[in-house]
Amino acid sequence: MKLFRRIILSVLAVVLSVGSFVSCGGVDPDELIVKDLDWAVGAPLPKASDFVVDLPEGVEATFAENYTFDSMGVYELEIVLSSGLSKSTRNVKMNLRIDNTPPTILGVKDVEVYIGEGVSYKNGITVTDDCGGEVTLTVDSSAVDPTREGEYTVRYIARDAVGNTSTAKAKVYVSKIDVSQEMLNQKLDAVIAQIITPDMSKVARCQAVYSYVWSKIEYTSDSEKGDWISAAYYALDKGRGDCYNYAMLSKAFLDRLGIENRTIQRTPAATAAMGETHYWNYVNVGESGNAQWYHFDTTHLRDVAYNGKLVLVTEEQLQYYNTRVRRDDGNFYAYDRTGYPAPATAKITSLPYEG
Numbered sequence: 001m002k003l004f005r006r007i008i009l010s011v012l013a014v015v016l017s018v019g020s021f022v023s024c025g026g027v028d029p030d031e032l033i034v035k036d037l038d039w040a041v042g043a044p045l046p047k048a049s050d051f052v053v054d055l056p057e058g059v060e061a062t063f064a065e066n067y068t069f070d071s072m073g074v075y076e077l078e079i080v081l082s083s084g085l086s087k088s089t090r091n092v093k094m095n096l097r098i099d100n101t102p103p104t105i106l107g108v109k110d111v112e113v114y115i116g117e118g119v120s121y122k123n124g125i126t127v128t129d130d131c132g133g134e135v136t137l138t139v140d141s142s143a144v145d146p147t148r149e150g151e152y153t154v155r156y157i158a159r160d161a162v163g164n165t166s167t168a169k170a171k172v173y174v175s176k177i178d179v180s181q182e183m184l185n186q187k188l189d190a191v192i193a194q195i196i197t198p199d200m201s202k203v204a205r206c207q208a209v210y211s212y213v214w215s216k217i218e219y220t221s222d223s224e225k226g227d228w229i230s231a232a233y234y235a236l237d238k239g240r241g242d243c244y245n246y247a248m249l250s251k252a253f254l255d256r257l258g259i260e261n262r263t264i265q266r267t268p269a270a271t272a273a274m275g276e277t278h279y280w281n282y283v284n285v286g287e288s289g290n291a292q293w294y295h296f297d298t299t300h301l302r303d304v305a306y307n308g309k310l311v312l313v314t315e316e317q318l319q320y321y322n323t324r325v326r327r328d329d330g331n332f333y334a335y336d337r338t339g340y341p342a343p344a345t346a347k348i349t350s351l352p353y354e355g
Helices: 002-023 181-195 202-216 228-238 243-256 268-274 315-326
Strands: 037-040 060-063 073-083 086-097 104-106 111-114 126-128 136-140 150-159 165-175 261-265 279-284 293-296 311-313
Touching: 104 150, 104 165, 181 202, 181 228, 181 243, 202 243, 202 311, 228 243, 243 261, 243 279, 293 315, 311 315
Parallel strands: 037 086, 111 165
Antiparallel strands: 060 073, 073 086, 104 126, 136 150, 150 165, 261 279, 279 293, 293 311
16 A cells, blocks of 8 residues: 555656646757767867757756867767756767868849849858858958949858858849839739729728738838839839838829828837838728728738738727837827828727737
8 A cells, every 4th residue: 555655656746747847838858859960170169059959948958078079080978958857868979070171152142133222142141061160151242332233243251160161152233223103003003903803892902902012022121212103113023122112012002093092101209219210001991072091001010910910990990009019109100190181980900909
């Protein structure tokens, strides 16, 4: 009987220990994946964490003892993974060898930009090396003049932990954006033919435009502004832009569909407080003599639950987001309301806070 009680108590202790570990949101070190490493002679020696694939927060990786490496060869190492009260000891290998192979630069390609547009030279670029250790990537864009039309060369230099280097080159084509309304309309009509049908109501047409602009245009802080036609064309042509490009492309679609709209810009005082301005649209989905104005912001927002949701929202809904969700002292959607028609109050879109 006593033996049975001891067994039961032992089982309960294990269950409670595991339950406590899980309830604290811990990670089981036994489930983590480790890897062997090739390492270059002369490079800073690896940390224990370098041997773990995707080491999560809350887990500490240490060596089981103080190792010394005084010659080339394959070393067998023991590392300890700790998370709370749970530990796991793992065996790995390090092949310490001479590295004469330079790193590889991947993803280098020619770039086309408009005058004044910023260039993200490292976007899509990765570097790999056959030995462990840090690899640095340097971009030499000193020959590029983004203010003048022309063809320029940019150089990429990758250096591994022991000084092996590799280089790659790409062309940067800088051109002037000179867009007419006709050019913009041609691009708009091609999209409209895909997303709009004759039987759609104004609300449905606005929702289709919103869905297209929000999902197809990638947010970037470096973009062509210029006049509104050029900004709309840029967003449609390049598939990227900032809040001004989002708003101008939305305006272009709405104009083309014959839907009355206005552009709203954040007030100067709020712009000063935020450090930048913001643009969005104000759309009338009512019929003649019965105006129904709603806010319409296709910009990508930082608040995940509300991102892609501010389509045809009331003033009340917009300001709920502005003051209760965004909480930038009410500055994000601050604007001079006296310059715009009265907003509609009937809700078309439900926001997350409304269930």
